[in-house]
């Protein structure tokens with residue numbers, strides 16, 4: 001039996017970021033546990049996108065802070081995370097969509113996000129290879145961008161190593177012991193950790209972990225597929241979004257992107273030809289110049305979706321059992337701010353951004369859901 005001040009379950013961006021901010025603030029006796037290797041979950045399968053173009057105060061405020069922290073990570077972590085502010089160009093097909101996005105942009109501007117509605121000719125100036133035939137306008141935010149998931153995981157791992165923080169990979173959590181309504185220990189297939197504080201950052205496994213502590217998280221798992229091309233000369237900085245389609249180019253020259261098949265809930269991560277067909281059709285309708293591009297790889301990962309497409313953060317009815325999950329397809333971008341919020345919550349008992357107080361598990365019981373309208377894929 002080992003004794004730990006904090007046990008973090010999951011070494012995706014969420015668990016690693018929480019561990020990073022706790023370690024940076026002097027907490028040393030932490031174990032991060034993952035049943036596979038760090039980044040093996042949705043983090044290492046994501047589309048790299050980082051945006052502030054959301055439709056709720058909670059997401060906009062959290063993402064504005066997260067972008068600030070991504071900039072900090074780029075310079076303060078031991079390795080580059082390749083954070084680039086190339087913008088998000090959200091193509092809008094109808095005047096109705098433009099008028100909806102005008103409202104979202106107003107809210108984003110209120111909280112300091114530099115987004116604006118532009119006409120299709122300005123969109124073409126930003127990305128000359130776009131086919132603008134079928135669009136009515138676009139929403140543009142030049143300070144949105146992307147980062148590289150694998151470098152981010154490596155940078156956080158190295159930072160944690162420098163603090164002496166333990167990451168126990170290939171160790172599966174199989175039980176949570178509670179007594180008198182409080183957490184007592186975490187049981188894995190290799191060890192028992194006695195602890196008063198557990199953070200469930202297990203992504204696709206978060207619901208199962210919470211159940212071990214007697215808590216029901218209202219989460220669903222949806223398969224999302226994505227593809228990456230052969231590398232070509234870098235010509236595209238922004239992330240392009242149109243309906244369910246999104247794509248950008250990585251700093252290594254590969255076009256990475258995906259779309260949604262509107263599938264039912266599943267536990268399968270099999271990738272399909274149907275996805276590739278839909279993705280290729282949508283991609284070429286927006287950027288025909290890519291017609292001779294070869295796909296190198298395609299894969300699938302989970303969107304861990306909450307009923308209102310916002311994360312579930314903070315305490316639960318079990319004392320010492322905290323959750324940080326339910327990112328609904330945008331948990332990579334939220335990684336830095338979630339890590340800092342959760343670490344400050346552990347250390348000081350409050351969410352340092354008041355908007356995060358609206359994201360607790362209790363909102364489902366109280367019926368206080370906050371619907372996000374700008375969900376991609």
Ligand SMILES: Cc1cc2nc3c(=O)[nH]c(=O)nc-3n(C[C@H](O)[C@H](O)[C@H](O)COP(=O)(O)OP(=O)(O)OC[C@H]3O[C@@H](n4cnc5c(N)ncnc54)[C@H](O)[C@@H]3O)c2cc1C
Nearest residue numbers: 010012014035041042043047049173203205301331332333
């Ligand atoms: C195709 C696709 C594209 C995406 N694109 C974007 C994007 O562009 N931008 C964006 O912000 N987000 C995107 N996302 C969402 C994003 O990837 C996730 O929200 C984010 O990575 C969640 O990180 P996490 O650390 O919470 O979970 P994960 O990265 O899934 O990490 C959870 C970890 O917990 C571990 N675990 C699970 N069960 C157990 C157990 N019993 N014991 C021990 N360990 C356990 C897993 O092995 C895993 O490593 C995308 C997702 C997909 C699938």
